[in-house]
Amino acid sequence: GAGVSQSPSNKVTEKGKDVELRCDPISGHTALYWYRQSLGQGLEFLIYFQGNSAPDKSGLPSDRFSAERTGGSVSTLTIQRTQQEDSAVYLCASSLAAAGGGETQYFGPGTRLLVL
């Protein structure tokens, strides 16, 4: 079946511009997660959705970052006034359920963001 999909696969933007990254989770998965992977660093948690609600957004690095999820499906991560340090791979994952029950998270291919 179809896995997690993300778009765009690559994004180059200028410092100060806003960007939107999209994630389509696996059909039927109620939990959705965003992570960031910077060069030479491990994956860093950003935010988690259960349905359309975000019980944990403690990983968002600043108020320039926001995310929403609609219809319990597609999610958009928005970065306003991008900075060079925002350059990274943004990964989305989804799971059948959540609430710390040890459910497996399945990852998409990521969006590679480069801020010039």
Add this chain to the structure above:
Amino acid sequence: EDQVTQSPEALRLQEGESSSLNCSYTVSGLRGLFWYRQDPGKGPEFLFTLYSAGEEKEKERLKATLTKKESFLHITAPKPEDSATYLCAVQSSGSRLTFGEGTQLTVNP
């Protein structure tokens, strides 16, 4: 705060040369320990979930084991196509995964 440390950072093997990757962790209460494989330019691909000490899982040439403080990923008779970065992650009280920085494995023919 959950912590995950993977070693070695990089490992180079000859085809057929078995070895193990280590994942040491500190959590307040383990809900699951996850192993993923990541190829360059791709997202992490799920391999195994382990839930309690003593548990073992196998898939082809890979075998994952778990103790109360660490997990091992054993690779038996590796092939060049096993070359990738292997990531370990833990989940405790929340839903987020905390990842180690990975072990970059290269298997030479």
